[in-house]
Amino acid sequence: MAQKKKSSRRKAANKARAEGAGMLKPGVEAPDFSLHVTSDQILSLRDLRGRPVILAFYPADFSPVCGDQMALYNEILPEFSKFNAELMGISVDGAWCHQAFAEARHLHFPLLADFEPKGAVARKYGVYRSADGICERALFVIDKKGVIAWSFCSPIAVNPGADGILEALEKLSK
Numbered sequence: 001m002a003q004k005k006k007s008s009r010r011k012a013a014n015k016a017r018a019e020g021a022g023m024l025k026p027g028v029e030a031p032d033f034s035l036h037v038t039s040d041q042i043l044s045l046r047d048l049r050g051r052p053v054i055l056a057f058y059p060a061d062f063s064p065v066c067g068d069q070m071a072l073y074n075e076i077l078p079e080f081s082k083f084n085a086e087l088m089g090i091s092v093d094g095a096w097c098h099q100a101f102a103e104a105r106h107l108h109f110p111l112l113a114d115f116e117p118k119g120a121v122a123r124k125y126g127v128y129r130s131a132d133g134i135c136e137r138a139l140f141v142i143d144k145k146g147v148i149a150w151s152f153c154s155p156i157a158v159n160p161g162a163d164g165i166l167e168a169l170e171k172l173s174k
Helices: 001-019 064-075 075-083 097-106 121-122 163-173
Strands: 035-039 041-046 055-056 084-091 112-113 139-143 147-154
Touching: 055 064, 064 075, 064 084, 064 097, 064 139, 075 084, 075 163, 097 112, 097 147, 139 163, 147 163
Parallel strands: 055 084, 084 112
Antiparallel strands: 035 041, 035 112, 055 139, 139 147
16 A cells, blocks of 8 residues: 555656646746856856846757757747847757757757756756656746746657747747
8 A cells, every 4th residue: 555655646746747846937037057068168047148048958869859849949040039039958968969969950059968967957947857867848938137037847758849938038028
């Protein structure tokens, strides 16, 4: 009986986590971070103050849904640019893996390596899946002042698309 209760609690915790429970919500100041874009180049969130920022946390390079999601964002970069927004992908994969993924998918935006300590930034944003060692599929739109304007957590196997991002950017522009 105790084993059954543990299993039920684990399932409920996984469901809540998959729905973004614990992730940072709008109105909260976005935690600053500095992560590797390449093995020798670091990007900090604070460097982008003064313009909207889109953070797209995703589970892993080269996975089918992640590849489709990042390819979609790459295709609509001009739409994000209309709002002067900077897009950044973030996963726990290393900079070398990101480089190979970006080259294979012809991506034209930075992929940040939340690699060491593994998932430290994802944890700050409440989107790290400790049991799996990966990030949730989570999106954040951060305003010019560094405050989260919109956040969304998609089920791990579902590409969230870009409609929510574009709606949030539209609201920020008014």
